[in-house]
Amino acid sequence: MFVCCPESIKKQSKGALLVAVALIYGVILSGCTATTQNINMYNDNGGAVMALDYRDFQQAAGEAVDSMLRSGALNKQGGGRYVLAVSRIINDTMQRIDTDQLVKKIRVELLQSGKVVVTTAVGANGAEDQMAMQARELRKSDEFNQKTVAKKGQMIAPDLSLSGKIIQRNVRISKGKQQVEYYFQLTLTEINSGLAFWEGESVIGKRGSSKSVSW
Amino acid sequence: MMQKTKKLFFVLFVCSLMAGCAGLGPGKVPFNDPRVTVVGAMIRPEIKVTGLNTRINSGNFMEVQVTGVNKASGYRNLEYKIDWIDQDGFAIKTILSRWTMFPAYASSTFSFSGVAPKTSASDFRITIRKKEK
Structure with missing residues (x-):
């Protein structure tokens, strides 16, 4: 015959209660966890964010390329392709932006258009790819077949330079609301004459809560 | 009798052809280019493509x-690709x-344009839809 003392019943029920509370708490917590999912980059219906996201860079780059291809600024006299150097793209926003997010998209499109080829041997902050110059150091080495080493006077100087600026302007609408404006300004300069062959600006505006961080 | 019936059929045939074009105005035919598609049952009756130019x-x-x-009678926020x-x-x-947004104001005409990314592009397909958000 099983006889249960009141003390053990108390202990058991207390333990069961603790387990139940822990389980309920766990269920609530798991319910609050946002599930991770990949973004459908081709049809992203996700809400806008106050900061700049990939859609904004895509839009700005797309508008710039569209405008360049329509303008005729990339039509080289006598045919052939222009050589483009990427100059300074100033980030004048409150966000930490790698301006290549914008520039790379433009470069890829211009290269694929067949009108422009980009040099990586010249840039505003030095060569983007230093290997072109470093590989020329091999001229001094007896270990390398000198016929395979880059010759003197083979590099092509740029015809065009792409420079620009990304500007951010915050406007307070009301106590809890703000407007953030982003300006993507780009200029294509013909290096020989110093004249701007093409200029473009894309504006992206966002309106939302002041509590949303735009930096 | 036979001649009269033939005439009647001919008149009816011409009338049916004319009735098909009613509402489009004189000399107008509905725009029908398979390169442009408006998707979405909600906007299809109200958004009509009337022209397509290429150069x-x-x-x-x-x-x-x-x-x-x-x-x-209202503004429509649309996008095209x-x-x-x-x-x-x-x-x-x-x-x-x-997908690029463009405005279609109430009871008004709209237009948008695009340029090919390569000189080798020789054809295109355009889709118009209501902007989802």
Whole structure:
């Protein structure tokens, strides 16, 4: 015959209660966890964010390329392709932006258009790819077949330079609301004459809560 | 008798043809180009494409312009996407093929245009839809 003392019943029920509370708490917590999912980059219906996201860079780059291809600024006299150097793209926003997010998209499109080829041997902050110059150091080495080493006077100087600026302007609408404006300004300069062959600006505006961080 | 019946049928046939074009105005035929598609049962009755122009620009890039009309009494926030196709029938991957917003004001005409990313682009497909958000 099983006889249960009141003390053990108390202990058991207390333990069961603790387990139940822990389980309920766990269920609530798991319910609050946002599930991770990949973004459908081709049809992203996700809400806008106050900061700049990939859609904004895509839009700005797309508008710039569209405008360049329509303008005729990339039509080289006598045919052939222009050589483009990427100059300074100033980030004048409150966000930490790698301006290549914008520039790379433009470069890829211009290269694929067949009108422009980009040099990586010249840039505003030095060569983007230093290997072109470093590989020329091999001229001094007896270990390398000198016929395979880059010759003197083979590099092509740029015809065009792409420079620009990304500007951010915050406007307070009301106590809890703000407007953030982003300006993507780009200029294509013909290096020989110093004249701007093409200029473009894309504006992206966002309106939302002041509590949303735009930096 | 036979002659009269023939005449009657002929008149009825001509009338049916004319009735098919009623409402379009004199000499107008409905726009029907398979290269432009308006998707969505909600907007199809009110968003009508009326014209499609193409040209080759000075850089040998194809340009396309779509014109249409918003028959609704309210503003419609729409977006379009142009998919470019090369001479071999292959789709060209480009950031120029993206959903782009454009306005269609109440009871007004609208237009938008695009440029091909490559000179090899020789065809296109345009899709118009309501902006989702």
